[in-house]
Amino acid sequence: MIATPVNPKVFEPMGQLFVSLPHCATLGFQYLGADGRKPVLKVDWREDLVGNPATGVVHGGIITSLVDTTSAVAVTAHLERFETIATLDLRIDYLKAATPGKAIYCRAECYRLASQVAFTRAVCYHDNPDDPIAHGVATFMRESSPLPMLQEPKA
Amino acid sequence: MSDFMEQFAELRDQKRFQDIVDAIPYARLMGVELGEDESGELLFSLPFHERNVGNTVLPALHGGLIGGFLENAAMIHLIWNRESLDTPKIVDFSLDYLRSGRPKTLYASCEITKQGKRVAHVLIEAWQEDRSKPVAVARAHFLLATTS
Structure with a gap:
């Protein structure tokens, strides 16, 4: 059985909120929904996202932003209520070059939510998560700011 | 070897810093600027742009953007300091966030810790005012x- 988000009223708006943040919107990130507690984001190939002009391969920084953002959304699938989180560290393994012209997807999961820190892992792929182009692990600090990224909906 | 690497070498020899950045589409989109510090090492700067924000409440730069800026700096720094016309390929990248990126210019500089036959290790540091x-x-x- 696939675990459902701890609080869909937190998780569902957070996916949309994260892709609407200015840098994510600039990169064209799309929130495709979630497989249980594992959100999936997509970014289409674009000329201005290229890192190697000789090959047209997307810049590694796009993968970094995609992993960071999708992993943050994955953390919110485990939250009871809205809180601000901040990335503490992030590691990306570049398993193979992305294919120019193809969209990149990222699926992330939070595999441990501790009282102060959340631990995540993510894969980036074109067609199949079992054939990844990059793998990312990250940790997030919880309650990183008293200023909420989203307000509780008014009852 | 590629046309890009030949172009890079030519721009480096002419110290056309900004043309190097502008040859890399995502670096241009971020708004990266390149120059030298007082000791002649490459100094990367990223003036604040609204499109680079990741938290609109604080506000703070997007963590992924900071990663992209640093990774881009490492790659340019490495190519700049090598004679080879082979394009280095990034294998892995590890990033520790120490403070949130405020809506101000972000700077970065790099150090090649080790350059072996097959692998290079590069350290990158980013700061703002201090x-x-x-x-x-x-x-x-x-x-x-x-x-291959």
Whole structure:
């Protein structure tokens, strides 16, 4: 059985909120929904996202932003209520070059939510998560700011 | 070897810093600027742009953007300091966030810790107003030779 988000009223708006943040919107990130507690984001190939002009391969920084953002959304699938989180560290393994012209997807999961820190892992792929182009692990600090990224909906 | 690497070498020899950045589409989109510090080492700067924000409440720069800026800096720094016309390939990238990136210019500089036959290790540091208070530190491994 696939675990459902701890609080869909937190998780569902957070996916949309994260892709609407200015840098994510600039990169064209799309929130495709979630497989249980594992959100999936997509970014289409674009000329201005290229890192190697000789090959047209997307810049590694796009993968970094995609992993960071999708992993943050994955953390919110485990939250009871809205809180601000901040990335503490992030590691990306570049398993193979992305294919120019193809969209990149990222699926992330939070595999441990501790009282102060959340631990995540993510894969980036074109067609199949079992054939990844990059793998990312990250940790997030919880309650990183008293200023909420989203307000509780008014009852 | 590629046209890009030949172009890079030519721009480096002419010290056309900004043309190097502008040859890399995502670096141009971020708004990266390149120059030299007082000791002649490459100094990367990223003036604040609204499109680079990741938290609109604080506000703060997007963590992924900071990663992209540092990774881009590492790659340019490495190519700049090598004679080879082979394009280095990034293998992995690890980033520690120490402070949130405020809506101000972000700076970065790099150091090649080790350059072997096959692999290079690069350290990268980012700061804003005070270099003794880094916003992030990172390290990257690059493959230097293609063996296909």
